[in-house]
Amino acid sequence: MPEIVNIASARPKVLEFFAGIGLARMGLEKAGFRVAWSNDYEQDKWDLYRNHFKDVDGEEHSFTLGDIGAIEVAQLPRDAKLAWGSSPCTDLSLAGSRGGLRAGESNAFWQYVRLLEELGDDRPEVVVLENVVGLATSHGGDDLAAAVRAFNELGYSVDVLALDARRFIPQSRPRLFLVGALNPPEDTVEPDGELRPDWLQAVYGDPTLRMHRAPLPAPPAPLLAGFGEFVETMPTSDERWWDTVRTEAFASSLSPVQRDRIASMRRTPGVKYRTAYRRTRNGVAVWEVRPDDISGCLRTARGGSSKQAVVKLGNNRLQVRWMTPLEYARLMGADDYNLSGARTNQALFAFGDAVAVPAVSWLAEHYLMPLVRGEFVTRDVDMAQVRRG
Known part of the structure; x- marks a missing residue:
């Protein structure tokens, strides 16, 4: 045998x-x-x-x-x-x-x-x-x-x-x-x-x-691009997208160079995604958007400055929201990780670490x-x- x-x-x-x-x-x-x-x-x-x-x-x-x-x-x-x-x-x-x-x-x-x-x-x-x-x-x-x-x-x-x-x-x-x-x-x-x-x-x-x-x-x-392929499918009406007031505050905090670049991308046809971090510059909280189709390094989400936002641009529209646990999992190569029952901050912290x-x-x-x-x-x-x- x-x-x-x-x-x-x-x-x-x-x-x-x-x-x-x-x-x-x-x-x-x-x-x-x-x-x-x-x-x-x-x-x-x-x-x-x-x-x-x-x-x-x-x-x-x-x-x-x-x-x-x-x-x-x-x-x-x-x-x-x-x-x-x-x-x-x-x-x-x-x-x-x-x-x-x-x-x-x-x-x-x-x-x-x-x-x-x-x-x-x-x-x-x-x-x-x-x-x-x-x-x-x-x-x-x-x-x-x-x-x-x-x-x-x-x-x-x-x-x-x-x-x-x-x-x-x-x-x-x-x-x-x-x-x-x-x-x-x-x-x-x-x-x-x-x-x-x-x-x-x-x-x-x-x-x-x-x-x-x-x-x-x-x-x-x-890789030089690819983040957009990892973004969770979400309708424009989803409540996780920030409201108009918050979105306008985001845009107004950008530097002139970034504001011009974002405005140009916003006017183009089709949809593009970028990621953004909130930074403190000269004592003022500002947002900085990555210029490429790559996510910044995921971090432990203990506060707003360590959380990463998703920016959706194109077709004369700008939308912003926090990155989701599923997107964190995908960006760590763990697409099939079981997130059932996980709290949002629990998952963001764990994947960022x-x-x-x-x-x-x-x-x-x-x-x-x-x-x-x-x-x-x-x-x-x-x-x-x-x-x-």
Whole structure:
């Protein structure tokens, strides 16, 4: 009789730290991984996660709700091949306080490192840290070096990649990915490139750090348009469009250059869409509309300045409204995410604080899965020394 293979067990197992609503999981599982354990501390995100994924707290998956600092290593599966961590970026983002890796919520990274260390010989072969590109310049680059060094001390050589979700979806969302490998690929790649731009080269030139550059295909070129295709279909009479007074206030707050451009687009036949943010300039709240058919970076919607508006232009009409949860989901590559029962601000905050699904799936397909399966030509490494850290 032919051997019966358990498909679930054949898929490499993943630990998903800082899971949020599970968009990293969606990207990883598209590439053939299986997320077996997840953690997040926010109830609202857990509610969305549980509503979308139907296997939580079952035989194939468990979710630990709570502060990562309170998690004990005994709660983790011991046979995972990959650990993914999208640690909080509040103190690293260009829109945040820039306090650094040890400030505020961002110090949760060190609890991630603690748990990997406590796994000992059972730590995964590959680890990932996903964060904002501000990590590369935080404290003059010292924070990035500290993160690399922390992984080095656990036995991992590290590769650092910059990847913008705009290469896959019409949203400008650059992110940094640190990929740690116990058995790293041979370093045969030219220093500069699309994935490792010149502003990342300092960390590779640091002789105190153990780094590698995996040979990867070039990612798709950044999209130049396409946001209009992601807009939720909505009649002009829908009550979510702002009323005349509010729309006129929006238009009057634009700079003269933007006002002229919007007026010109408004007069043209057909319908076009743009996105807009509210900014504070010289103490005055103003609106700024993107000139291209690309969404600005989605953010955590804690206030009006972080929420993104949709601007509809053409046929002598101007309409404005807030972006919807469905549009947020589409712009994160999660078109089929189950939003039933989700509150609007709950969904906007959760998606704005997540990683784009197609960026994860591209990285997983071209880098993480080949690394786990040993498909790269690897260096000669003293694995006993690596395992000892």
